[in-house]
Amino acid sequence: MGIKQxxxxxxxxxxxxxxxxxxKNQFGRKVAIDASMSIYSFLIAVRSGGEMLTNEEGETTSxxxxxxxxxxxxVDNGIKPVYVFDGAPPKLKSGELAKRFxxxxxxxxxxxxxxxxxxxxxxxxFSRRTVRVTREHNVECQRLLKLMGIPYIIAPTEAEAQxxxxxxxxxxxxxASEDMDTLCFDSxxxxxxxxxxxxxxxxxQEIFLEKVLDGLNMDRKQFVDLCILLGxxxxxxxxxxxxxxxxxxxxxxxxxxxxxxxxxAGKAKFVIPEDWPFADxxxxxxxxxxxxxxxxxCEFKWGAPDMDGLIQFLVTEKGFSEDRVKxxxxxxxxxxxxxxxxxxxxxxxxxxxxxxxxKGLKRKNDEKIEKARKKAKEEKKEKAKAKAKPxxxx
Numbered sequence: 001m002g003i004k005q006x007x008x009x010x011x012x013x014x015x016x017x018x019x020x021x022x023x024k025n026q027f028g029r030k031v032a033i034d035a036s037m038s039i040y041s042f043l044i045a046v047r048s049g050g051e052m053l054t055n056e057e058g059e060t061t062s063x064x065x066x067x068x069x070x071x072x073x074x075v076d077n078g079i080k081p082v083y084v085f086d087g088a089p090p091k092l093k094s095g096e097l098a099k100r101f102x103x104x105x106x107x108x109x110x111x112x113x114x115x116x117x118x119x120x121x122x123x124x125x126f127s128r129r130t131v132r133v134t135r136e137h138n139v140e141c142q143r144l145l146k147l148m149g150i151p152y153i154i155a156p157t158e159a160e161a162q163x164x165x166x167x168x169x170x171x172x173x174x175x176a177s178e179d180m181d182t183l184c185f186d187s188x189x190x191x192x193x194x195x196x197x198x199x200x201x202x203x204x205q206e207i208f209l210e211k212v213l214d215g216l217n218m219d220r221k222q223f224v225d226l227c228i229l230l231g232x233x234x235x236x237x238x239x240x241x242x243x244x245x246x247x248x249x250x251x252x253x254x255x256x257x258x259x260x261x262x263x264x265a266g267k268a269k270f271v272i273p274e275d276w277p278f279a280d281x282x283x284x285x286x287x288x289x290x291x292x293x294x295x296x297x298c299e300f301k302w303g304a305p306d307m308d309g310l311i312q313f314l315v316t317e318k319g320f321s322e323d324r325v326k327x328x329x330x331x332x333x334x335x336x337x338x339x340x341x342x343x344x345x346x347x348x349x350x351x352x353x354x355x356x357x358x359k360g361l362k363r364k365n366d367e368k369i370e371k372a373r374k375k376a377k378e379e380k381k382e383k384a385k386a387k388a389k390p391x392x393x394x
Contacts, residue, residue: 004231005243006180010207013247014215020203023194026173027078031191032163034177035083035152038195039133039141041178042066061318063137067144068314070195072328075150075335079194082172082300083145083152084159085138090234090284147309148332151300153291161185161288169293174206183209184227184285186220218250224285225256225278234281236273256282302336305329 010017043062074081145152155162163175164187174189175182182190192205213223229246231237241249249268253259256278262268291297307329314320 003180003184003227004237006183006227006230007205007207009226009230009243009247010212010215014212017209017211017215018205018207020205023073023077023079023204026191026194026204029078029173030080030082030171031074031174031176031194032166032172033081033083033195034159034163034175034179034182035085035141036133036138036159037177037179038070038083039063039067039137041195042070043133043137059318060137061320063133063141064144064314064318064320066195067141068148068320068325068328070197071145071148071150072331073198074194075332078335080302080336081150081176082166083141083150084162084166085142085152085154086159087154087156087289090157090289143313147306147313148329149303149305149336151302153297153300156289156291158185158288160187162290163187165288165290166293166298171293171298181227181232181285183207183212184224184232185288186285216247221282221286222250222254224282226250227285228256228278228281229259232281234284235276235278238270238272238276241270304336305332 042065043060071081142152142154153162160175160177160179160182163172163177164182164185166172167175167187167189174191175185175187176191176194178192180190186209188209190205190207190209192207193200193202194204196202213220216223216226218226226246228235229238229241229249230243249259253262253268259268260272260278263270263272307326310325310329311322314325315322
């Protein structure tokens with residue numbers, strides 16, 4: 001689900017914290033992609049007449065169609081993707097998952113009714129609500145990625161948190177997900193719409209966490225508290241707290257502890273759910289269960305596609321067009337093995353600087369600036385002297 005209305009707040013309060021551009025602007029970058037969110041979007045987008053795409057045996061192929069062709073588009077644009085799959089959900093998320101299951105069950109009933117008496121719009125609406133990423137979808141996409149030569153990781157828990165950890169360590173440039181809670185997990189850069197189809201013509205959104213915090217004039221703890229108030233996967237929302245109210249409350253009270261205390265003292269007229277463990281939710285954002293970026297499971301590389309394996313899986317087993325699969329494999333081979341021009345930042349591995357190192361770099365920079373000033377001043381004096389000399393003198 002992510003964080004409700006967070007992007008609208010960023011757009012209003014921190015407009016310099018994001019930019020939109022074409023996918024080709026990400027050329028030469030490594031990106032960690034939230035696989036489960038991507039598969040969900042494939043299942044919703046790649047459909048025909050409100051139904052999932054299937055092969056002759058009636059097996060769903062929408063997820064494989066999306067994963068194959070969207071990944072080709074990403075690689076065609078010079079991006080090296082690594083997909084990250086969800087592991088087991090945190091215990092605090094069980095309530096939200098139960099609600100989602102109930103909503104899907106209700107949507108299934110609504111869909112059946114809509115097929116009998118509803119409009120095409122009703123069918124589309126309920127059909128979208130019944131979509132669920134299954135274990136089988138994940139396993140098949142992992143098999144496909146391996147055959148394509150594209151690396152993937154299975155996170156201990158939340159994929160977004162693991163993507164953020166890789167980005168923070170500099171192993172990838174950014175985390176790519178539609179879930180805004182990726183920023184809560186401290187990803188320096190979030191890319192949205194990266195796995196959308198080209199036909200949608202949605203620009204790639206690039207959101208920078210540091211600029212978000214500057215624009216909101218908040219530290220990270222206050223930002224996470226704001227996101228919890230906006231509504232996250234771990235807690236029930238507080239009634240009558242929308243985006244502007246949430247922003248006002250954090251700016252007024254500073255922390256959720258102060259806000260909850262104000263409600264308890266009758267100084268703020270809101271009804272907080274009886275079971276509302278905000279401190280536990282905050283802890284999940286600050287200390288998620290992720291593997292360190294130098295863990296052996298986080299070592300990934302891109303390889304050549306397995307042409308025979310792809311034909312066996314996609315063509316023989318799933319009914320894809322052989323010509324299209326071969327053409328796609330050829331594109332992968334060309335783009336993943338060719339010596340593409342790297343971005344300048346790709347030559348350097350970002351290393352966190354200590355306070356002393358930062359001061360040292362600043363001191364060296366100041367010395368260079370001062371030296372350049374003195375040199376310019378001396379050159380100006382020499383020019384003035386030369387200009388002042390009488391003509392004809394030696």
